[in-house]
Amino acid sequence: MTDSSATARPDRRAELAAGLAHIRTRIADACAEVGRDRAEVTMIAVTKTYPASDVLALAGLGVTDMGENRDQEAAGKAAEVAAAGVRPRWHFIGQLQRNKARSVVRYADAVHSVDSVRLARALASATADRESPLDAMVQVSLDGDAARGGALPGSADPGAGLEPVAEAVAEAPGLRLTGLMAVAPLGWEPDRAFARLAEVAGAFRAIHPGATGLSAGMSGDFEIAIRYGATHVRVGSALLGMRPTLR
Numbered sequence: 319m320t321d322s323s324a325t326a327r328p329d330r331r332a333e334l335a336a337g338l339a340h341i342r343t344r345i346a347d348a349c350a351e352v353g354r355d356r357a358e359v360t361m362i363a364v365t366k367t368y369p370a371s372d373v374l375a376l377a378g379l380g381v382t383d384m385g386e387n388r389d390q391e392a393a394g395k396a397a398e399v400a401a402a403g404v405r406p407r408w409h410f411i412g413q414l415q416r417n418k419a420r421s422v423v424r425y426a427d428a429v430h431s432v433d434s435v436r437l438a439r440a441l442a443s444a445t446a447d448r449e450s451p452l453d454a455m456v457q458v459s460l461d462g463d464a465a466r467g468g469a470l471p472g473s474a475d476p477g478a479g480l481e482p483v484a485e486a487v488a489e490a491p492g493l494r495l496t497g498l499m500a501v502a503p504l505g506w507e508p509d510r511a512f513a514r515l516a517e518v519a520g521a522f523r524a525i526h527p528g529a530t531g532l533s534a535g536m537s538g539d540f541e542i543a544i545r546y547g548a549t550h551v552r553v554g555s556a557l558l559g560m561r562p563t564l565r
């Protein structure tokens with residue numbers, strides 16, 4: 319690393335190292351509790367609102383997967399990190415507008431939030447000049463409140479039903495359907511949310527046997543998500559600290 323402005327201060331590095339050790343222990347304990355192999359669970363460090371220097375420090379501590387939820391912030395950060403010679407796997411986890419698809423496919427390795435046929439098609443056409451396919455998860459709405467994002471399980475809605483969206487991803491040569499993602503709905507106990515998600519995922523895998531990924535669980539509830547089969551947990555504040563604004 320030659321750019322000193324992108325280097326985290328030693329005290330910040332120590333803080334991140336301590337946070338990471340704690341999260342790793344929590345993940346290992348949650349896996350052990352239900353007899354799952356720790357290697358089945360990938361931790362995504364959600365670095366939104368935090369600087370590229372934190373990404374570089376986390377990468378130096380062995381974190382390979384980073385998550386972002388806004389294209390404008392993520393594009394700049396990914397470029398800064400790449401300029402320092404570091405190439406983590408970037409996961410786009412936020413609601414995505416179709417007009418951002420072209421930008422996102424330039425730096426993202428995976429998009430977790432595909433929730434409409436139109437978005438799947440926009441991503442598919444944006445992947446035309448990528449060398450490798452883009453991993454895509456379909457985001458599921460667990461409470462049917464489409465305003466908060468997510469495709470609708472069991473719905474034949476041609477634009478936002480889970481199966482039509484999954485089909486649109488599966489048939490796109492530039493996309494690889496890797497699984498499902500969900501956020502526990504506001505006001506739901508995590509147990510209820512992730513039990514419902516596990517049920518939806520079971521039915522989904524019967525149709526799409528290769529799509530075994532399950533992106534679920536955040537700082538406050540990832541142990542419960544692991545209990546219900548999460549393969550990707552998205553951890554922000556418990557690792558990096560409280561964000562100034564909630565988003």
Ligand SMILES: *Cc1c(COP(=O)(O)O)cnc(C)c1O
Pocket residue numbers: 364366387411412501535536537538552553554555556565
């Ligand atoms: C911000 C965010 C996270 C991380 O949330 P924390 O509670 O800070 O761990 C996870 N998933 C999504 C979709 C997010 O936007």
